[in-house]
Amino acid sequence: xxxxxxxxxxxxxxxxxxxxxxxxxxxxxxxxxxxxxxxxxxxxxxxxxxxxxxxxxxxxxxxxxxxxxxxxxxxxxxxxxxxxxxxxxxxxxxxxxxxxxxxxxxxxxxxxxxxxxxxxxxxxxxxxxxxxxxxxxxxxxxxxxxxxxxxxxxxxxxxxxxxxxxxxxxxxxxxxxxxxxxxxxxxxxxxxxxxxxxxxxxxxxxxxxxxxxxxxxxxxxxxxxxxxxxxxxxxxxxxxxxxxxxxxxxxxxxxxxxxxxxxxxxxxxxxxxxxxxxxxxxxxxxxxxxxxxxxxxxxxxxxxxxxxxxxxxxxxxxxxxxxxxxxxxxxxxxxxxxxxxxxxxxxxxxxxxxxxxxxxxxxxxxxxxxxxxxxxxxxxxxxxxxxxxxxxxxxxxxxxxxxxxxxxxxxxxxxxxxxxxxxxxxxxxxxxxxxxxxxxxxxxxxxxxxxxxxxxxxxxxxxxxxxxxxxxxxxxxxxxxxxxxxxxxxxxxxxxxxxxxxxxxxxxxxxxxxxxxxxxxxxxxxxxxxxx
Amino acid sequence: xxxxxxxxxxxxxxxxxxxxxxxxxxxxxxxxxxxxxxxxxxxxxxxxxxxxxxxxxxxxxxxxxxxxxxxxxxxxxxxxxxxxxxxxxxxxxxxxxxxxxxxxxxxxxxxxxxxxxx
Numbered sequence: 001x002x003x004x005x006x007x008x009x010x011x012x013x014x015x016x017x018x019x020x021x022x023x024x025x026x027x028x029x030x031x032x033x034x035x036x037x038x039x040x041x042x043x044x045x046x047x048x049x050x051x052x053x054x055x056x057x058x059x060x061x062x063x064x065x066x067x068x069x070x071x072x073x074x075x076x077x078x079x080x081x082x083x084x085x086x087x088x089x090x091x092x093x094x095x096x097x098x099x100x101x102x103x104x105x106x107x108x109x110x111x112x113x114x115x116x117x118x119x120x121x122x123x124x125x126x127x128x129x130x131x132x133x134x135x136x137x138x139x140x141x142x143x144x145x146x147x148x149x150x151x152x153x154x155x156x157x158x159x160x161x162x163x164x165x166x167x168x169x170x171x172x173x174x175x176x177x178x179x180x181x182x183x184x185x186x187x188x189x190x191x192x193x194x195x196x197x198x199x200x201x202x203x204x205x206x207x208x209x210x211x212x213x214x215x216x217x218x219x220x221x222x223x224x225x226x227x228x229x230x231x232x233x234x235x236x237x238x239x240x241x242x243x244x245x246x247x248x249x250x251x252x253x254x255x256x257x258x259x260x261x262x263x264x265x266x267x268x269x270x271x272x273x274x275x276x277x278x279x280x281x282x283x284x285x286x287x288x289x290x291x292x293x294x295x296x297x298x299x300x301x302x303x304x305x306x307x308x309x310x311x312x313x314x315x316x317x318x319x320x321x322x323x324x325x326x327x328x329x330x331x332x333x334x335x336x337x338x339x340x341x342x343x344x345x346x347x348x349x350x351x352x353x354x355x356x357x358x359x360x361x362x363x364x365x366x367x368x369x370x371x372x373x374x375x376x377x378x379x380x381x382x383x384x385x386x387x388x389x390x391x392x393x394x395x396x397x398x399x400x401x402x403x404x405x406x407x408x409x410x411x412x413x414x415x416x417x418x419x420x421x422x423x424x425x426x427x428x429x430x431x432x433x434x435x436x437x438x439x440x441x442x443x444x445x446x447x448x449x450x451x452x453x454x455x456x457x458x459x460x461x462x463x464x465x466x467x468x469x470x471x472x473x474x475x476x477x478x479x480x481x482x483x484x485x486x487x488x489x490x491x492x493x494x495x496x497x498x499x500x501x502x503x504x505x506x507x508x509x510x511x512x513x514x515x516x517x518x519x520x521x522x523x524x525x526x527x528x529x530x531x532x
Numbered sequence: 533x534x535x536x537x538x539x540x541x542x543x544x545x546x547x548x549x550x551x552x553x554x555x556x557x558x559x560x561x562x563x564x565x566x567x568x569x570x571x572x573x574x575x576x577x578x579x580x581x582x583x584x585x586x587x588x589x590x591x592x593x594x595x596x597x598x599x600x601x602x603x604x605x606x607x608x609x610x611x612x613x614x615x616x617x618x619x620x621x622x623x624x625x626x627x628x629x630x631x632x633x634x635x636x637x638x639x640x641x642x643x644x645x646x647x648x649x650x
Contacts, residue, residue: 134611141618148625158636162645165629169581172622173572176588179615180565183592183599183608187558190603192611240648 004131006057010047010071011125017043018118025111028103030094036114037086037480041079043118047125048075061131061194062270062513069351069509070128070263077255077358078121083484084366085248087477088154089113109153116146120256127263133182133192136264140178140228143260144171147253154246155382163244170237174227177220178264184217185271197271198515205276214272215286221268222290228261229324232297239309242317247382248481250313251365254320255358261324262354265331266347274334275514281336281432291332296440299325303447311384315451316364319410322448323357329441330425333432335512342424342503344431348510349424352503356409356421356495363406363488364455367392367399369481373471381471386455388473391464396475402485404456409492411452412445417496420503557598564591576642578633582626589619 017039025036051071058064089110097103123142130136148171152164186192188211189200204210227234242250269283276284283291302322309315330353333346342348371383383389393400409418422445429438495502568587575581593612600608630640637644 134607134614137611138614138618141621145621145625148629152629152632159647161629161633161636162647165578165633165642165645166648168626168629169572169578169585172582172585172626173569173588175618175622176565176568176585176592179589179592180595183595183611186596186608186611187599187602190599190605192607244648 003057004059006054007059007067007129008126009054010051010075011122011129013047013050014043014118014122014125017046018115018122021118022111022115025114026108030097030103033108033110036110037082040114040118041082044075044078044082044121048072051075059129059131061267062198062273062515063266063347063509063511064513065508065511066263066266066351067125067129069505070259071125072505073351073355074121074124074128074259077259077355077362080359080362080484080487081121081252081255082117083480083487084251084362084369085113085117086480088246088248092156113150113153116150117252119146120144120150120252124256124260124263127260127267130264130267131194133186133194133197136267137179137182140225140260140264141175144175144228144257147257150249150252151241151245154249159244160246163241166237166244167241170227170234174224174234176224177227178224181217181220181222181224184213184220185268186217188213188215188217194267194271195515198273201272201276202515205273210272210276210284215284218268218272218284218287219290222265222287222294225261225265225268226294228257229265229327230258230298230321231294231324231328232301233294235298235301235321238321239305239314239317242320243311243313243384247313247365247368250316251362251369254316254361254365258320258324259354259358262327262331262350266350269331269334270512273514274512279433281334283332283334288332291328292434292437295325295328295332296437297325298322298328299441299444300447303444303451306451307447309451310386312364312368312386312389312455313384315386315455316361319448319451320361322444323353323410325444326422326425326441327353327357329429329434329437332434332437333425333428335510336428336431338512338514342507343427345424345507345510346428346432347512348503348506349421349428351509352506353421353425355502355506356417359488359491359495360406360409360418363402363485363492364410366481366485366488367403367406370399370476370478370485372474372476374474375471380474383473386458388471389455389458390462392459395464398482399475399485400459402489403459405489405492407452407455411449415493415496417492417499420496420499554598554602558595561591561595561598564588564594578630578640578642581642582623582630586619586623589615589622 021036021040024032027033055068059067093107120143123139126139130139148164148168151167152161154160189197191197201210201214223233230238272284274281274283277288282288299322302318302325306315306318327350330346330350335347336344368383373381373383373388393404409416412418412422426438565588568584571584572581593615596608596611
């Protein structure tokens with residue numbers, strides 16, 4: 001219990017910051033209101049420090065070092081996300097206030113916006129330290145409930161409302177499905193504690209086979225969690241939601257729910273373990289077949305549909321779907337034989353790829369968030385069409401190069417970060433003898449080249465548009481977003497060269513502790529049902 | 533049909549209920565979940581769609597309670613309390629969203645909101 005509290009210090013620090021930010025955002029003094037993003041950043045740094053300081057504390061789940069790795073990278077990527085969303089809230093209200101109108105707290109969304117960002121990140125951290133199905137369910141909901149509101153209030157237009165309502169309803173559907181799955185896991189094992197569940201499952205496997213309720217529960221949970229990571233049966237909301245919300249919130253959606261989904265999927269798969277399948281290092285057959293089909297369909301569908309898009313946000317949304325498919329290959333491969341190195345460890349590959357995908361996609365969304373279209377009547381709108389990016393590397397070199405490097409990184413071009421992340425997925429997949437799936441992964445990387453190269457080509461080679469009636473592309477007045485882009489660009493190059501420490505960290509985070517076998521008779525659920 | 537109901541109502545312990553096992557609870561829960569899922573996929577009224585997701589949440593809650601009784605521990609019942617809390621939070625959020633949508637376009641039909649396509 002005490003070690004659990006020690007484990008939760010980063011979350012506690014972040015939660016306190018959240019509450020303070022929520023109150024400060026309603027202040028009638030502009031200087032106090034402007035403190036919100038800075039304070040949020042300080043909260044993130046403090047909780048990152050706490051995560052590092054308590055690095056020796058492990059959770060008693062099957063992945064004991066996941067909280068340490070997870071919280072460190074959440075703080076790092078969270079800071080970039082905070083820079084990306086800084087300034088999205090209250091732009092019109094602040095403009096009115098600058099003209100002398102009184103500030104109305106009831107119209108302000110600033111306090112809520114930043115505290116929802118932090119609430120969501122707190123939930124994401126809790127997903128890593130969850131050691132119980134109840135805690136995992138609450139953490140997942142804490143991650144997603146604020147994002148529904150963030151999408152709805154991200155812009156003032158109807159399309160944001162539509163995106164918000166689509167996201168909310170499908171999110172509630174996904175939550176209901178994985179909740180039903182959790183109920184089945186509880187039914188099959190009689191406990192919600194991860195360690196007890198994995199021990200019971202090991203005993204069941206040793207004593208004649210895992211209870212079918214557990215397998216059904218894991219399958220349902222994986223389908224429901226597919227909503228969070230945007231995998232195939234639950235993917236169709238993604239492009240609409242990304243296009244409807246503002247670019248910076250779309251960048252947030254690309255990382256945070258996906259990371260929460262993958263942390264939860266790793267925990268759920270860890271419950272049944274990568275040791276009760278056909279071979280000694282594979283998942284049980286039901287979840288494995290499901291993940292296999294979902295992974296293959298997800299990457300193929302994402303990449304093929306991305307080719308047909310003209311909207312950059314939709315391209316990035318389909319690319320986000322495809323990347324979920326890539327990462328599922330690592331989940332299927334699992335931790336490999338005990339003591340396996342980084343190349344063979346699928347979990348480490350997933351954890352590493354999650355960070356590199358987040359960093360790269362933040363760069364692409366930062367470029368979009370830095371630009372605005374100015375219509376002839378003076379109204380401003382977000383940049384979305386791919387033609388708006390023409391010749392960006394010539395007109396605005398920093399933004400243009402960020403876009404080029406991000407898309408090349410997402411493509412997985414050798415010297416960049418994306419390649420370094422994708423290579424372990426291939427080797428882990430081959431090590432787990434999933435040759436066909438690795439072939440699908442390879443073919444999909446080739447398909448993906450088409451639209452990533454088109455993005456880079458548009459920015460880098462095409463000439464800037466000169467037709468007189470076309471809306472003029474201007475820069476948005478947010479310095480922090482440019483910095484988010486620059487940091488992402490530096491990471492895409494720098495982490496590829498000096499990224500071995502992150503790889504080592506991912507390897508620590510992926511430490512897999514298989515459940516200990518106990519006497520089968522002690523824990524097996526009785527077959528006959530007593531009358532309640 | 534009425535005869536059966538009358539027999540059930542007048543008897544001291546209704547026959548079928550006396551043998552209600554875990555299986556029966558799970559069947560009811562699965563039916564609730566299925567009805568919720570089908571309703572969510574076929575209906576286009578936002579409020580009805582939301583009620584269907586609630587139905588699915590409560591189906592999970594019902595099976596949690598049944599399992600809790602079956603395993604003779606209170607974990608499942610604890611879980612249900614948290615599920616109810618989350619369901620209440622989601623209800624607040626859903627109604628707020630629906631009110632906002634209704635103010636913009638005076639209808640609850642989900643089909644009206646199809647600006648985003650491609």
